[in-house]
Amino acid sequence: MTYANGNDFEEHNRTVFDLFKKMVVKNSDDICLNPTGDDRYKFNRILGRGATGLVYKAWDKVEKRHVAVKVSNKGVDRFVSETKLVGKLTHDNIVSIYDSNSGPEFSYIIMEYIEGDTLDVFCDIKNLLSLTRVSEVMIDICKGIHFAHDNGVIHRDIKPSNIILNKQGIPKITDLGLSLMINGTQPMGFWGTPSYMSPEQLKGFAATKASDIFSLGCVLYELIEGRKAFEGENPYTTLYKVINEKPAPLSTQSLPVQAIFQPIIKKATAKNVEERYESCRELAYDLSKALPHLSRFEKVYKKTFLGTIKDCIREGLNI
Ligand SMILES: Nc1ncnc2c1ncn2[C@@H]1O[C@H](COP(=O)(O)OP(=O)(O)O)[C@@H](O)[C@H]1O
Ligand SMILES: [Mg+2]
Numbered sequence: 640m641t642y643a644n645g646n647d648f649e650e651h652n653r654t655v656f657d658l659f660k661k662m663v664v665k666n667s668d669d670i671c672l673n674p675t676g677d678d679r680y681k682f683n684r685i686l687g688r689g690a691t692g693l694v695y696k697a698w699d700k701v702e703k704r705h706v707a708v709k710v711s712n713k714g715v716d717r718f719v720s721e722t723k724l725v726g727k728l729t730h731d732n733i734v735s736i737y738d739s740n741s742g743p744e745f746s747y748i749i750m751e752y753i754e755g756d757t758l759d760v761f762c763d764i765k766n767l768l769s770l771t772r773v774s775e776v777m778i779d780i781c782k783g784i785h786f787a788h789d790n791g792v793i794h795r796d797i798k799p800s801n802i803i804l805n806k807q808g809i810p811k812i813t814d815l816g817l818s819l820m821i822n823g824t825q826p827m828g829f830w831g832t833p834s835y836m837s838p839e840q841l842k843g844f845a846a847t848k849a850s851d852i853f854s855l856g857c858v859l860y861e862l863i864e865g866r867k868a869f870e871g872e873n874p875y876t877t878l879y880k881v882i883n884e885k886p887a888p889l890s891t892q893s894l895p896v897q898a899i900f901q902p903i904i905k906k907a908t909a910k911n912v913e914e915r916y917e918s919c920r921e922l923a924y925d926l927s928k929a930l931p932h933l934s935r936f937e938k939v940y941k942k943t944f945l946g947t948i949k950d951c952i953r954e955g956l957n958i
């Protein structure tokens with residue numbers, strides 16, 4: 640599709656946006672539209688839907704690769720301007736952003752397509768990863784977030800569904816484009832997820848590196864325990880718990896395992912920023928110290944993931 644002039648493009652955008660709104664409202668997956676307004680991308684299917692819009696799988700005819708296209712109707716200008724900056728971040732554990740643009744009503748970003756499962760699949764009590772894998776995955780995530788922090792970018796919305804384990808078992812962090820630049824202090828309003836947001840964010844203060852570390856602590860807890868560190872019946876009770884309560888002690892693991900992880904979770908999710916890990920590197924360091932002690936406590940190996948086979952071999956060889 641090519642457009643003779645800007646008006647055609649705007650007309651296209653309006654039509655697509657009307658359809659888009661209907662799809663979000665009706666939860667309908669049967670229409671696959673082209674929100675980018677050119678024929679470079681062949682839209683394939685909807686990968687998922689989040690608070691701000693839809694994510695599609697598409698084929699990039701120019702680069703000859705699959706891409707994920709996130710179409711959003713919120714915070715348009717800021718969304719796009721930030722993704723332009725974040726797009727410069729290249730790291731093994733961060734989903735690359737190739738392009739972003741905004742129409743009059745909504746915006747989209749073109750990003751690396753990751754085939755795999757989001758971490759929430761492994762936060763299910765029936766589908767937990769081995770503790771060794773949990774630690775390895777968390778260490779990789781810490782590396783990615785540390786790299787972002789070093790480059791002046793805060794994620795702001797770290798949660799299991801924003802981390803995809805690819806087919807090789809490497810965690811890839813998405814949605815860094817929605818983060819706030821460390822030097823730009825204007826928050827975009829409340830669009831994080833209360834269960835993983837730090838007390839200071841929920842009290843209305845701008846997100847910092849420390850708030851990302853809090854969210855990482857919540858993700859670690861959930862991967863070990865199979866339930867959220869903070870969960871109320873509704874967003875308000877969840878918010879109350881994050882601000883006032885500690886996560887319930889780990890219950891699904893043996894006492895030695897609890898003894899290893901409890902202090903790490905406590906430090907990562909400390910209400911007081913001064914008591915929290917100062918950097919993701921510190922958190923990763925404590926997890927890597929725990930690693931050699933874990934394999935002897937692994938009780939059950941579940942056939943959930945390639946990595947567990949690796950764990951079994953490691954356990955067998957006792958290394
Ligand atoms: N780069 C990507 N590659 C593959 N799938 C993706 C990608 N980004 C997002 N997704 C999928 O789209 C879903 C919706 O994403 P999103 O709109 O960010 O909402 P949320 O993060 O709340 O799940 C994700 O849960 C994930 O399954
Ligand atoms: Mg997301």
